[in-house]
Amino acid sequence: MLSLRLRRKPAQSKLSKFNRPNKTAIVTLKSLTPVQRVEERYLSFSIDISVVAGGFWWEGSQKTKDGLGTERIPPIDLNQKKLDLLVQALGPAYLRVGGSEADKVHYFTTSRTPSDPAPLIITQQIWDALHQFVERNQLGFMFTFKYGLFNRKQHGDWLPEETQGLLQYCRQKGYKIDVCELGNELNAYWAFHGIRSQPSANKLAKDYDRFCRLVRMVSPDSRIAGPGSAFWPKLGETIRPFSNITTHLLANMEERLDIIDWHYYPFQSKRSPVRTRTATLEKVIAPSSLDDFEQYARQLSRWRNKHQPSATLWTGETGSAQCGGQAKLSDRFASCFWWADQLGRGALLGQTTMVRQSLIGGDYALINRKTLKPNPDYWVSWLWGKLMGQEVYQVECFDPDIQAYCHSGKKEGKCTLLIINMTSKPKRILCHNFGAKKKRFEITAASLTSKKVRINGAKPKFNNGKVKLRDFPKLSKLNLVSPYSINFWCFEHQTTLKETNNSPSNEVYSAQPTPAKINNVIPLYPDEEIKPDTVPAPAPINVISLASDAQNTNED
Structure with a gap:
């Protein structure tokens, strides 16, 4: 059985060729009109x-x-x-x-x-x-x-x-x-x-x-x-x-x-x-x-x-x-x-x-x-x-390696984008129409067979019977997701977003929309230069072995 063991390296000023994002994924919020409600x-x-x-x-x-x-x-x-x-x-x-x-x-x-x-x-x-x-x-x-x-x-x-x-x-x-x-x-x-x-x-x-x-x-x-x-x-x-x-x-x-x-x-x-x-x-x-x-x-x-x-x-x-x-x-x-x-x-x-x-x-x-x-x-x-939150929004992402879903946030005027990277490479994500990015939470682990995970690099634990979002370190606002990671990006969404759907629909939406050409995609931070070779990496995770030790019980 395949086992992927992953090791963290310190943050670097440059991404190595091995860890460089292999391409950019664009995620577009289609409308602030909910398509479903849970x-x-x-x-x-x-x-x-x-x-x-x-x-x-x-x-x-x-x-x-x-x-x-x-x-x-x-x-x-x-x-x-x-x-x-x-x-x-x-x-x-x-x-x-x-x-x-x-x-x-x-x-x-x-x-x-x-x-x-x-x-x-x-x-x-x-x-x-x-x-x-x-x-x-x-x-x-x-x-x-x-x-x-x-x-x-x-x-x-x-x-x-x-x-x-x-x-x-x-x-x-x-x-x-x-x-x-x-x-x-x-x-x-x-x-x-x-x-x-x-x-x-x-x-x-x-x-x-x-x-x-x-x-x-x-x-x-x-x-x-x-x-x-x-x-x-x-x-x-x-x-x-x-x-x-x-x-x-x-x-x-x-x-x-x-x-x-x-x-x-x-x-x-x-x-x-x-x-x-x-x-x-x-x-x-x-x-x-x-x-x-x-x-x-x-x-x-x-x-x-x-x-x-x-x-x-x-x-x-x-x-x-x-x-x-x-x-x-x-x-x-x-x-x-x-x-x-x-x-x-x-x-x-x-x-x-x-x-x-x-x-x-x-x-x-x-x-x-x-x-x-x-x-x-x-x-x-x-x-x-x-x-x-309970309201579900339609997003577009045509990268086959990325799954993306968006809901309203827990407070009015906010939304949360779930980004799942199931590959061994970091991914650069450009978000269109979401608004101002406020917080990021990223779940990673030392290996795919690890019994413990990290949130923003820290091990989650209860203190005095509680665990809170503010217990975890803040991540930078770089548009990168780590290899094999589950990410929650929180936004204050734009009130000027043009509504492409005027009323809720009873249609069951596809999780993977039919590919179509996307025009006028604007990066979330327009004045940010997109140069993968010079962007600091947020403690990248590298694949270092492909072994058959599926029984690995790594506690890291």
């Missing part, structure tokens, strides 16, 4: 029900059994001050509790005795602690209710008693469930629970209608999401016509959905029984690996427009690699790039919420379950939450 809780996250209730999980597992890890773990202790601080630092979010065992878990509110030899049970203590965690950290709450594993002859006759009992308990206790969904990845039952468990779209529509009516009767303030189908890179909903159920389910439902959601992982771990793009270092840092998300997001948008036009679109579950993430890769710096891109791309494509699997638990977690230390992509999430 929820305040756009960047959200999940804790798998196996972690919450103590089921079979991934850390230490080398393979899968019935779609699960092979290691049984104890229920997570949610009453930890450090965990609260890490969650609160990420800002407003939904917490989703779902996952494969959501369809076999037992609720304490049912009187039925589980027949399983070692049943997974959400006890009253676990349920109360979960809601206390949600309330304490001011989170929204999304819960995946049990659809159940049963013979296909019973599909279309879903029994609501267990769900009804849990909803009634929540009403009595004053617990709020903001979003309810039925079943986890119902189109993939054939893969995880056996062929005879796979529901048809027509019968599932009847069950979902019954679920919608129940939720609106017992918990009328809750929104309803569905169907949460799993999409695989290159395959989509996989086997036709057996498991591509989303469009048929939506067409056959009588009730209204508030949210149409779907699940997507750009890679699969080596544990996964179904692999269309195995998580390797080469693939994780390849821009071409990011394209499938756009194809399926557009597909969901068309289906929504046709069958449930009032519903919003959510990516209801996403992570670096299916089946727990890839060990020694999903928790490394290399796994930051897909996440930064999918946050930007998803917002541009009309996904109003992005639910990350997972907050804690698994190799793909934002927070290490055993140590409570943030993984590298926690800091991507933290900067996104601090700098990226």
Whole structure:
């Protein structure tokens, strides 16, 4: 497996030939009229029900059994001050509790005795602690209710008693469930629970209608999401016509959905029984690996427009690699790039919420379950939450090596440009129509397989339980981005920018616009001479080796 080890050198008065930007990328803000708007809780996250209730999980597992890890773990202790601080630092979010065992878990509110030899049970203590965690950290709450594993002859006759009992308990206790969904990845039952468990779209529509009516009767303030189908890179909903159920389910439902959601992982771990793009270092840092998300997001948008036009679109579950993430890769710096891109791309494509699997638990977690230390992509999430607002703007960038996305800032009159450089070369970026650049934040690491990152050259850390933007050194206003870096550039945008769009559009925009000639491109700083050979380099990072030590655990 490819491993790129990177070493920092002191700032130089001249860029070496090796580190010289190979060309200039021009990024143009097309308009200050938003093309999309995301929820305040756009960047959200999940804790798998196996972690919450103590089921079979991934850390230490080398393979899968019935779609699960092979290691049984104890229920997570949610009453930890450090965990609260890490969650609160990420800002407003939904917490989703779902996952494969959501369809076999037992609720304490049912009187039925589980027949399983070692049943997974959400006890009253676990349920109360979960809601206390949600309330304490001011989170929204999304819960995946049990659809159940049963013979296909019973599909279309879903029994609501267990769900009804849990909803009634929540009403009595004053617990709020903001979003309810039925079943986890119902189109993939054939893969995880056996062929005879796979529901048809027509019968599932009847069950979902019954679920919608129940939720609106017992918990009328809750929104309803569905169907949460799993999409695989290159395959989509996989086997036709057996498991591509989303469009048929939506067409056959009588009730209204508030949210149409779907699940997507750009890679699969080596544990996964179904692999269309195995998580390797080469693939994780390849821009071409990011394209499938756009194809399926557009597909969901068309289906929504046709069958449930009032519903919003959510990516209801996403992570670096299916089946727990890839060990020694999903928790490394290399796994930051897909996440930064999918946050930007998803917002541009009309996904109003992005639910990350997972907050804690698994190799793909934002927070290490055993140590409570943030993984590298926690800091991507933290900067996104601090700098990226709800309004999404259209930008143009025709450099294939650069991904660029723009949102409003957190204050009026500001915008933030996300720039992702997935190459081993520095890049010069010229920004057109953005206004005055005020601050820059750059995420880098000593190597792609590093477990620790730097923001503006400094290691991020909590001081007295907090971490703030002003904790990091200021970068110069040079228009350079480092090799393998994720950048947030903050601007006070021009009020005189000519509006090319007079009103918001319902069109789903492409993350990579069709190339066109750009005229009259003006550098952000017109009196700044563009001479790459004489511009000081901001501590360039050099590639010094291409080795096969993919197991590198560099802590630098």
